[in-house]
Amino acid sequence: MKAEQAASPSEVASSEQPAPAPPANQPEPPGAGAGGEAGDSPPRPDAAAVEPPAGDLQSKIRESDVERGETVSASEDGQEDSPREAKAEESSELPAPMVEARAEQAEAAPQSKREEDAASSPVMGKSEQQARAALETGSSPNGVADREAPKNHFPSSSIIDSQKSFWIKIFTQYNSNQGLIHDKGLTLPIYEAVNLEDRSRRAQKRYLKKRKRAVAQQLRSLAKELKSGETLTEQARRLLKLLPEGINPKKVRELARNVRFQRGLADRFREGLIRSGAILAEMRTIMARHRVPEDLVYLPHVESSFNLRTHSKFGAAGIWQFTRGTGRKFLTIKYEVDERLDPILSTEAAARFLRQNYDRLKSWPLAITGYNHGPQGIERIISRKGTRDLSTIIQICGCRLFKFASKNFYAEFLAAREVATNAEAYFGALEYEPVLDYHEIGLPFYLEFSKALQILKLNEENFLKLNPSLRTPVIVGAKYIPKGHRLRLPYNFDPVKFLNLVPHEHRWQKQKLTEVVRVRRGDTLYDMGRRYKVPWQVIARANNITAYRRIRPGQRLVIPRRDKVARRWVAKAVVKPKAKPPRKVVAPEPLRKVDTAALAARMEVAKIAFQRAEGAYQFQDLDVYGYDAESRAGWIKVAYGETVGHYAEWAGVSARTLRRNNRRRNVSPLRHGGRVVIPFSRVSLQQFNLSRFEYHQSREQDFYSTYAVTDVTKVKVRRGDTVWFIAQSNDVPMWLFYQQNPALVKAPVRAGMTVDLPVIVEVSELGSPQPGQEYNLIQ
Secondary structure (H helix, E strand, O other), X not given: OOOOOOOOOOOHXXXXXOOOOOOOOOOOOOOEOOOOEOOOOOOOOOOOOOOOOOOHHHHHHHHHHHHOOXXXXXXXXXXXXXXXXXXXXXXXXXXXXXXXXXHHHHHHOXXXXXXXXXXXXXXXXXXXXXXXXXXXXXXXXXXXXXXXXXXXXXXXXXXXXXXXXXXXXXXXXXXXXXXXXXXXXXXOOEEEEEEOOOOXXXXXXXXXXXXXXXXXXXXHHHHHHHHHOOOOOHHHHHHHOOOOOOOOHHHHHHHHOOEEEEEOOHHHHHHHHHHHOOXXXXXXXXXXXXXXXXXXXXXXXXXXXXXXXXXXXXOOEOOOOEOHHHHOOOOOEOOOEEHHHOHHHHHHHHHHHHHHHHHHHOOHHHHHHHHHHOHXXXXXXXXXXXXXXXXXXXXXXXOOXXXXXXXXXXXXXXXXXXXXXXXXXXXXOOOOOOOOOEEEEEOOOEEOHHXXXXXXXXXXXXXXXXXXXXXXXXXXXXXXXXXXXXXXXXXXXXXXXXXXXXXXXXXXXXXXXXXXXXXXXXXXXXXXXXXXXXXXXXXXXXXXXXXXXOOOOXXXXXXXXXXXXXXXXXXXXXXXOOOOOOOOOOOOOOOOOOOHHXXXXXXXXXXXXXXXXXXXXXXOOOOEEEEEOOOOEEEEEXXXXXXXXXXXXXXXXXXXXXXXXXXXXXXXXXXXXXXXXXXXXXXXXXXXXXXXXXXXXXXXXXXHHHEEEEEEEEEEOXXXXXXXXXXXXXXXXXXXXXXXXXXXXXXXXXXXOEEEEEEEEEHHHHOOXXXXXXXXXXX
């Protein structure tokens, strides 16, 4: 699913996953790794229909699976169905054993009045009766109690088990201020544990760099001592015990180049377990409906720790971390709404995507790895290496893109599955979030976010728990909740009553236009707020402006303003003047002691409002040049991330028409900064510009909602480096790299030149309030 990025220590665990299921009568062996056998995985049509796995290791694993009685017949898996036939059946049929199990649960558990109401309600309600019945039979939202032992959809091997044990340690024993220094080849050996508490983020980086260099130097010294035949020092003997028996000096020197640090995730994993209680049962129902192994609901523990509004540096979002490109195939992703952030809708998409991967790759280990690396990438590796055995692929594949994250993805999933199904054994008793109850209605009109809160008497946090797909422009009032959007209401609030409570003058029939302004040199947020009659705090929140992201000349900002019709309507309201109360003489209050800490905090926040727009970096050129009113056409400069498909969508024409007008072949890529002629026969110039701006603005809003740029460092370009390699190896998005280095749009990088690299830190790690909260300090 996500294209593999250069994984930073703190992100690796969230970008990799999957692993095998333990037998029902004994726990899984602790292990840690990335990869699973391709051939001996899930259900398959029959032994002859699937290509036999290659390699002695895989044949041994298959033999052990047969001995344990874990082979699945074709009828059980339903693999004979074509993808199109399977998709048609997904919505209407469940596997026979699952139907029988659910029927027994339904008979055992009496139906509540709430379930009867949901069944008879004319409004679409949450179809969670099966999920609730499953919850009543189990002791936790995992719903694993009293269920039959699952089929072995997720086979393992010695390599995968060792990787899995590593990730179990990361998920349960070490928090985010701790970690392990290890070998990045296959996670083992583990050289030492590191404690980073009571150190700043910058101090942590310096300390980790120092420790990794020390371990690498120890390995190089060991290689020298082994080669010379000298008596080993005590330190060398200790290190040698961690390495495989009979290792030679050459291999030791290779290990010195593979020293890596993995940050712990125990605290985040525990939080994810608690959050998952609200939706896990419904997610299981969705997986079953799409004929996907239900235990794949644990995959978000690896991707996002079930953090609903999380975003990656490279544009992935939600608990399933869909990128825009993959997400658009299954979900609605617009400026106002991003369904990747909705855990239920994104689970539907993930189930479909995983099923497609399995139908294509015929193996759940490969399908899961393909979720991270992409199914096309897995097919290329299979074709190139001549094997479908994931363990073999992990060992022999040294591809530039199939790196640590993809190699460990399957084993991470197995580890997350082991920990989640035995959560109390690892974390003790947990108080899970209650199951989410709601009604769902289709809005017949556009509606203001603030008006919905007012009618429902909910605060913003609780409303967004029900409707997490609503994006910042809707929340701050720059856009309305779209017409036709499936709005979720609390279960105890009647949907018909909600619609009746919306005043007629607030039932908008058109979406509010985005008002965009450019920052001029010397502007401040305070000045812009006065100029456009909008509180500067509102402008700051709408554009994710914080102490770590100041405004710059040329930057485009969204200005949230009330609709003109609404202002005229408010002006017509007649307000009777109230009688002035008699003036009272109040004695002066005694002077109070000034809270210097609070005053200092206020002044720090005030600096955001009065920072002048000065500075270096430039923004992407989104202007239209050479517009001809007669031919209704103009040309633009290609900005990073834009494609022919984007231009076709924004201009309302086909991609074929655009390519023909620009004399481009289907395979020729767009060059950053190149020219593309755009026809404006279907949309106006303003509409095209607005759609284009919203695309880039939404990407920046997503990024700055989770990350902050705290500093800029200088890096010298080495021979052979490219822009892509420099950005990826330093975990910097390409659009941000070009923003910091605008000269590289026209001139390629050269060995010896210096480029600027932004230092990116998660907002949560800065210890500061989330974007928007800090602006409440000054009114």
